[in-house]
Amino acid sequence: MKSFSQVVRYAALAVMTTLAVSCGSQPEVPQIDGIKGPTFNVMDGKVLISVTFEQLEVIGGARFPLPKMANSFMELSPAQLGGTFFQVALDMQDLELTDWNLVDPHALPGGRPLPGVVGGQLPSIAVQVPDLGDATFYVSKQVFGFFMPFKVDAQGAVVTFRLYMENKHIGNISLVGNDQNGENGGLLLLMNLNKEGKARLQKLVDYSKRKENKGKMF
Secondary structure, eight states, X not given: XXXXXXXXXXXXXXXXXXXXXXXXXXXXXXXXXXXXXXXXXXXTTEEEEEEEETTOOOSSOEEEEETTEEEEEXXXXXXXXXXXXXXXXXXXXXXXXXXXXXXXXXXXXXSOOOTTSGGGOEEEEEEEETTTEEEEEEEOSSXXXXXXXXXXXXXXXXXXXXXXXXXXXXXXXXXXXXXXXXXXXXXXXXXXXXXHHHHHHHHHHHHHTSGGGTTOOO
């Protein structure tokens, strides 16, 4: 993996970069060694968030349901060119069917505060991933995101990139360095799902549900 100082230089470039996410296009994120993505798509009524971790290896693939989210899931599988392909399929309706105020809030695994979040905590659910540890999902009526654990060679440091769609801030992606015990490093993605953002996303979700669009990815 590149030194963390190199990643920091990419962060400086990110301040000058607008990331466009819309139907038919993907964000141009600063390159983080060992990570490809995230990419955002919609298919058959679900929002797909995909990341390839080039330095993680899994023997076989598996699909894991998300607690309290009956129609959403995460999936891990060996990537075609090596590494591990990670994808979350989010059903927007699941965000409305649970009172997330009743779900215990948590910070990052290991206890460090979530970057860019007032109070440093959000309601969260964990999914045990064999050989990788817990993938943690942060959910509320206005935020959806996840933390995927993997080793990052930078003790205690966190670098955050802003994500934009059509010049609107839609969330942040953070590279979280290992803690003082050499653990709890990983990738954090938090998406803003405020009223305007949900309405914009819901239009594309509804379009993907049309009979003529079944099986098509947007």
